[in-house]
Amino acid sequence: MKITGETKVIGIFGYPVRHSLSPLMQNAALMDLGLNYIYLPFEVRPEQLETAIKGIRALGISGVNITIPHKEKVIPFLDEVTEEASLIGSVNTIENKNGKLIGHNTDSMGYIRSLREDGGFEPRGKNILVIGAGGAARGIIAGLSMNDVSVIFIANRTVEKGKALAEEFKNKFRQINFSALPLSSLKDPEILSQVDLVVNATSMGLEEGAPDVEFSLTPPHTLVSDIIYKPAVTPFLKKAQDAGRKTLGGLGMLVYQGAISLEIWTSQKAKVEVMRNSLTPFLAPCKS
Numbered sequence: 001m002k003i004t005g006e007t008k009v010i011g012i013f014g015y016p017v018r019h020s021l022s023p024l025m026q027n028a029a030l031m032d033l034g035l036n037y038i039y040l041p042f043e044v045r046p047e048q049l050e051t052a053i054k055g056i057r058a059l060g061i062s063g064v065n066i067t068i069p070h071k072e073k074v075i076p077f078l079d080e081v082t083e084e085a086s087l088i089g090s091v092n093t094i095e096n097k098n099g100k101l102i103g104h105n106t107d108s109m110g111y112i113r114s115l116r117e118d119g120g121f122e123p124r125g126k127n128i129l130v131i132g133a134g135g136a137a138r139g140i141i142a143g144l145s146m147n148d149v150s151v152i153f154i155a156n157r158t159v160e161k162g163k164a165l166a167e168e169f170k171n172k173f174r175q176i177n178f179s180a181l182p183l184s185s186l187k188d189p190e191i192l193s194q195v196d197l198v199v200n201a202t203s204m205g206l207e208e209g210a211p212d213v214e215f216s217l218t219p220p221h222t223l224v225s226d227i228i229y230k231p232a233v234t235p236f237l238k239k240a241q242d243a244g245r246k247t248l249g250g251l252g253m254l255v256y257q258g259a260i261s262l263e264i265w266t267s268q269k270a271k272v273e274v275m276r277n278s279l280t281p282f283l284a285p286c287k288s
């Protein structure tokens with residue numbers, strides 16, 4: 001990578017940010033495309049967020065990704081927010097369009113692209129079980145809703161949170177049937193026999209076990225997806241595979257959301273395989 005007086009800067013604001021895989025995959029994609037850009041991590045403390053956002057304009061930074069804990073709090077500091085980001089209530093990508101800061105959310109589009117391209121799954125008309133009602137679940141539910149699914153069951157540990165989410169989306173997408181369920185429904189034959197896709201959008205991964213779904217009660221064609229990407233086959237996916245179900249890991253969502261962000265900043269189509277391959281060494285299981 002050759003830095004010149006014309007090199008454009010993009011990056012990521014988060015706190016902490018040093019765990020982020022985005023610099024790795026974005027710089028790999030930029031180099032592959034031969035673009036004179038560099039993608040840098042910026043550790044932005046919560047109390048410095050507003051100043052850091054003003055710095056995007058002041059320094060002529062072309063755009064940034066936004067990660068934990070700033071995704072919701074950044075909205076008041078932007079000039080415009082896309083319809084999708086406003087529906088999700090969070091921004092993960094800022095575009096600097098001649099000094100005007102536009103907030104996008106590419107997580108939900110990233111998930112849908114991964115479903116279609118990696119999972120071979122077309123959401124239109126399908127019945128979906130989403131486990132979780134946090135930020136990631138919200139993005140996935142928004143993406144599925146905008147892609148005309150038929151039914152969305154939201155199963156969450158805190159049922160009230162699932163109910164609030166279902167009510168909010170019911171009012172926005174009246175043609176979709178939303179319902180909130182307790183985690184005990186993950187063994188309910190009446191629910192499971194209807195679903196075409198089961199998504200784990202909780203933070204229950206390796207450490208805390210996985211949501212306990214009785215996959216044998218789902219139809220044989222059901223796709224099972226986990227948005228956690230390390231390990232590639234989570235305990236949740238392993239259990240689904242043992243029951244003979246097709247599975248989709250979370251790496252695709254990470255890579256596609258990044259590819260869509262890069263397209264917003266540079267108007268160039270990123271090669272997702274280059275981005276995915278750049279992460280492979282960092283996602284390999286740790287050797288003890």
Ligand SMILES: NC(=O)c1ccc[n+]([C@@H]2O[C@H](COP(=O)([O-])OP(=O)(O)OC[C@H]3O[C@@H](n4cnc5c(N)ncnc54)[C@H](OP(=O)(O)O)[C@@H]3O)[C@@H](O)[C@H]2O)c1
Binds near residue numbers: 136
């Ligand atoms: N692949 C990707 O690109 C991608 C993108 C975004 C996020 N993610 C991953 O998605 C996961 C969720 O992120 P988030 O931002 O949505 O987090 P979040 O807003 O904190 O939500 C966490 C969700 O997990 C549930 N949960 C947590 N611990 C649980 C437990 N012990 N038992 C049952 N439910 C539990 C919570 O239920 P309650 O409501 O009851 O607390 C809530 O629904 C994280 O692991 C994150 O790394 C991946």
